[in-house]
Amino acid sequence: MCGIIGYTGEKEPKETLLQALKRLEYRGYDSAGIATLEGGDFRVYRCEGRLEGLEAKLKDEHLQSTIGIGHTRWATHGAPIERNAHPHRVGSVVLVHNGIVENYAHHKAKLEAAGRKIQSDTDSEIVAHLIDQKMAEGVAFVKAVQLVLPTLEGSYAFVIMSTTEPNTIVAARNGSPLLIGIGEKEMYCASDVQAILSWTNKVVYLEDKQMAVCTPSRYEILDAAGVPVKSEVKQIKWTADELGKVGYAHFMLKEIHEQPRALTNTIEGNINHSDEIIAIKDLGLFRKNLKAINRVSIVACGTSLHAGLLGKYYIEQFSRLPVEVDYASEFRYRNPILERDNLCIFISQSGETLDTLAAMREAKSRGVPCLAICNVRDSTLAREADATIYTNAGPEIGVASTKAFTAQTAVLYMLAVEMGHIHASLFKTQYQELTREIVRTPFLMEKVLGLEESIKKAAAEYQDFRCFFYVGRGIYYPVALEGALKLKEITYLHAEGYPAGELKHGPIALISEDVVTFVLAPQASSNPPNNPTTSRVYYDKLMANLEEVKARNGKIIAVGTENDSRLAERADVFWALPSAGWAINPMLLSIPVQLFAYHVALNLGTDVDKPRNLAKSVTVE
Ligand code: G6P
Numbered sequence: 001m002c003g004i005i006g007y008t009g010e011k012e013p014k015e016t017l018l019q020a021l022k023r024l025e026y027r028g029y030d031s032a033g034i035a036t037l038e039g040g041d042f043r044v045y046r047c048e049g050r051l052e053g054l055e056a057k058l059k060d061e062h063l064q065s066t067i068g069i070g071h072t073r074w075a076t077h078g079a080p081i082e083r084n085a086h087p088h089r090v091g092s093v094v095l096v097h098n099g100i101v102e103n104y105a106h107h108k109a110k111l112e113a114a115g116r117k118i119q120s121d122t123d124s125e126i127v128a129h130l131i132d133q134k135m136a137e138g139v140a141f142v143k144a145v146q147l148v149l150p151t152l153e154g155s156y157a158f159v160i161m162s163t164t165e166p167n168t169i170v171a172a173r174n175g176s177p178l179l180i181g182i183g184e185k186e187m188y189c190a191s192d193v194q195a196i197l198s199w200t201n202k203v204v205y206l207e208d209k210q211m212a213v214c215t216p217s218r219y220e221i222l223d224a225a226g227v228p229v230k231s232e233v234k235q236i237k238w239t240a241d242e243l244g245k246v247g248y249a250h251f252m253l254k255e256i257h258e259q260p261r262a263l264t265n266t267i268e269g270n271i272n273h274s275d276e277i278i279a280i281k282d283l284g285l286f287r288k289n290l291k292a293i294n295r296v297s298i299v300a301c302g303t304s305l306h307a308g309l310l311g312k313y314y315i316e317q318f319s320r321l322p323v324e325v326d327y328a329s330e331f332r333y334r335n336p337i338l339e340r341d342n343l344c345i346f347i348s349q350s351g352e353t354l355d356t357l358a359a360m361r362e363a364k365s366r367g368v369p370c371l372a373i374c375n376v377r378d379s380t381l382a383r384e385a386d387a388t389i390y391t392n393a394g395p396e397i398g399v400a401s402t403k404a405f406t407a408q409t410a411v412l413y414m415l416a417v418e419m420g421h422i423h424a425s426l427f428k429t430q431y432q433e434l435t436r437e438i439v440r441t442p443f444l445m446e447k448v449l450g451l452e453e454s455i456k457k458a459a460a461e462y463q464d465f466r467c468f469f470y471v472g473r474g475i476y477y478p479v480a481l482e483g484a485l486k487l488k489e490i491t492y493l494h495a496e497g498y499p500a501g502e503l504k505h506g507p508i509a510l511i512s513e514d515v516v517t518f519v520l521a522p523q524a525s526s527n528p529p530n531n532p533t534t535s536r537v538y539y540d541k542l543m544a545n546l547e548e549v550k551a552r553n554g555k556i557i558a559v560g561t562e563n564d565s566r567l568a569e570r571a572d573v574f575w576a577l578p579s580a581g582w583a584i585n586p587m588l589l590s591i592p593v594q595l596f597a598y599h600v601a602l603n604l605g606t607d608v609d610k611p612r613n614l615a616k617s618v619t620v621e
Helices: 014-027 051-058 104-113 124-136 141-151 251-257 259-267 281-292 302-319 354-365 380-384 403-422 428-449 452-462 474-491 500-505 534-550 565-570 585-604
Strands: 003-008 031-038 041-048 067-073 088-090 093-101 154-162 169-174 179-182 187-190 202-205 210-214 219-222 295-300 323-327 342-348 370-374 387-390 467-472 494-499 515-520 555-561 573-577
Touching (some): 003 014, 003 093, 003 154, 014 031, 014 187, 031 051, 067 093, 088 124, 124 141, 124 154, 141 154, 141 169, 169 187, 179 219, 251 259, 251 585, 259 403, 259 428, 259 585, 281 387, 281 403, 295 302, 302 323, 302 342, 302 403, 302 474, 342 403, 354 380, 370 380, 403 428, 428 573, 428 585, 452 555, 467 474, 467 500, 467 534, 474 494, 474 534, 494 500, 500 534, 515 534, 534 555, 534 565, 555 565, 565 573, 573 585
Parallel strands (some): 295 323, 342 370, 370 387, 467 494, 467 515, 515 555, 555 573
Antiparallel strands (some): 003 187, 031 041, 031 067, 093 154, 154 169, 169 210, 179 187, 210 219
8 A cells, every 4th residue: 555765875866756656556556746855855756556657747847866766656635636646745845655544633723723735635645744843843854754653553664755854764664564775875765675675675664653764874672762773684585587477468378388397496495305395494483382372363355265175174174273364454353252272374476465364462461472474574464473484476566366375275284284393283194185186286287377378268268258156166276266356356347256055045136148157066086184075075066066157048158177078068168177186176276267368357457467446555444
């Protein structure tokens, strides 16, 4: 939700700010702006809409500055129009903000009573006024920021400049991500590391309630009382090359195709090949918590929640521990029943989703061991969790999550197998077989990607349908939810995921010749341990549900297993997956539903990587 960048150094910052904003655009893209400081005055450029508009505006501008800040917005307070775009300039101060100042109305009333004219509808401009007001009373810039911050309720990351200190950028964080990038005679402040990776891989993550004061040659981190604190400089391993599209038309397509590699990177290092056993290295000492637990809660949002639903099947089947899965936004406020011998797992690609973070803080305050599954190293979730298992999927830029989802699923699979081992609910032959199956999954995924041509054709054939159901049973049901989410996120078509058995309890009323039902019905080469007939039963029941749709002239796109002529004959379109176990099939099934959504979106001409109204990292509640 909003990307922010700041630069102070020796180079003219226009290109740097624009390039950084391009990398941050996934966080919001309804307006954008930059401000620089030269000759004792600010130059502020803002534009409604995508970043291209701002680029065009700046094309012929020759700036003489060596300092600047920038912002790309996902509107919360105030419509996405130029007047509400950041940076907000007030007197001697200009700032950009990510987050929500919840008590802004209270401050606004007082500022207006003091005769101040508020130009925008945002909460952010109010903060610029508050700082400027303090400075007008004679307080120095850094001190003024420090005095204003404790009066703000809600979440924020700010990057601020003042005409009184022309080389200095002040950054402050509470609840929204912010880091300092350390370059050669230059400093950066940014919402995430991707924004600055072209120039430096040395970063310091700000903690909540900390401020940073940056000049080209030094930075200082201050705590809430203004006392300098020590900070750890982290070296980031991602490279700027990983952030490009490398020949793909969209990040989403690149990320779909990267899944075999993302899965390999996520799995490797966690397998003891000689004993054919999974031992997740990131678990470290946290592993001892796994033995004592008797119940698991999985908490996440969006696509990560769907991975969590798959995790429920894995953990329950492999370790026989009960698992509940919650939307983070619900978990936090429902006073969940948590005991110290529970385990809470929080899943997040970005590690910055506010709902998930808040849910984890709630669980931690109850003394429950908290494990994070996260793709972004040293993100807030990862730093605050008791332990973090990383998905090594590499940077995910497309707003619609793809490779992070399958990598999260692979981590949950491995965790569940390890828990099954620890809780002695799997025989040696079983966990060895499960280990072998996950190791070969990336190769199977390569095969599934080979379906793309046929998926493209179907996308062209069905792009004008307006209603899609995705149905599956058992462990395939979460993929139905994910398939529907992918389609609606990037095509804006109406899509719903259902457990196939629920179709007859309502949705079937909508089935007709202009409705498409995606039937996810692979056969399984193995069954859940101690449940030898499950896959067969699910398959047979799904076939019956398919007949119910056909009887009402509904169109059927089926994803099944190779050589399944029964399913192939009944479906209008059939895609065959290579044969795999019940627990591996969800990862394979994900690819056709992702590719279908992608190609429909491409045909409809929507913005695949930056769909309307969405943002990749949602740092507001
Ligand atoms: C946003 C994104 C989704 C994502 C969700 C959770 O809504 O648009 O794609 O699944 O946030 O994000 P996280 O980073 O916590 O996995």
